[in-house]
Amino acid sequence: MARRSGLFVTFEGGEGAGKSTQIRRLADVLRSRGCDVLVTREPGGSIGAEAVRHVILSGAAEEFGVRMEAILFAAARNDHVEEVIRPALAQNAIVLCDRFMDSSRVYQGVTGNLESDFLDALQRVAIHGLRPDCTIILDLPAAIGLARVRARSEGASLDRFEREELQTHEKRREAFLEIAASxxxxxxxxxxxxxxxxxxxEVLSIIAPQVEELGLGKRAGVETAG
Known part of the structure; x- marks a missing residue:
């Protein structure tokens, strides 16, 4: 695939790591400096993918097994990439995405026990050559993250993944760290x-040099938020 314009940044990490908060804060700073910023998420982010998101997070697909769940994620990701992310990057936007391909490697691959060849094949179809320029992995002990999730839910029901055991969440934390190391x-x-x-x-200090290098926004020099 030809190199596209824009900057594609993904945020990964366990439940309750603060991805949404940090994406919002980064987007606010970048926009204040003249950057065109698109904030999106997975599963979801496009009309078709949002419909799939409801099926996945509600647990409706769980009875069909992790293989079917991975296929649904891939279908949602492909729609998201082609309908939202790739067009935004072509217009020199900075795309900030809450979860992307690494979450599939961790959730369906590591803790879902899906074989890597199967996941890799799904991934190739789903992203069609589009990979993040930078991935921020927010690292947090699973127990702390789950406590945050339960505190903010205020009695509301947790989603399909939030309900899982602490040991599973900690295994996912370790898997994200392994991806970063590799x-x-x-x-x-x-x-x-x-x-x-x-x-x-810290997040801004990581992204700022890339924004400056690409000359995105009216002011390419992006200082820290503090």
Whole structure:
């Protein structure tokens, strides 16, 4: 695939790691400096993918097994990539996505026990050559993340993944760290146990040089949020 314009940044990590908060904060700073920013998420992000999101997170597909669930994720991702992400990048936008391909490798591959060849084949079809320029992995002990999720739910029902056992969540944390170790150029680990402002500053310090290098926005020099 030909190199596209724009900057594609994905955020990964366990439940309750603060991805949504940090994406919002980064988007606000970048927009204030003249950047065109698209915030999106997976599963979901496009009309077709949002319909699949409801099926997956409700647990309606769980009885059909993790293989079917992985196929649904791939279908949703393909629609998301072709209908939303790729067109935005072609217009020089900065795309900030809450979860992407690494979540499939962790959730369906590592803890779903799907064979890597099967997942890799699904991935090739789903992303069609589109890979993130940078992936921020917000690292947090699973027990802390789950406590945050339950506190903010205020009695509401948890989704299909939030309901799973602590041991499963900790295994996913370890898997994200392994992905980062295997791809250190793309992936950056950020300690998510710290104050929200400190995390936001570090995230921005990672993304700012890439924004400047590409000359995105009216002011390419993006200082820290603090």
């Amino acid at each position: 791809d250190p150029v793309r992936c950056r680990i950020v300690n998510a146990e710290r104050d929200e402002d400190v995390i936001a500053d």
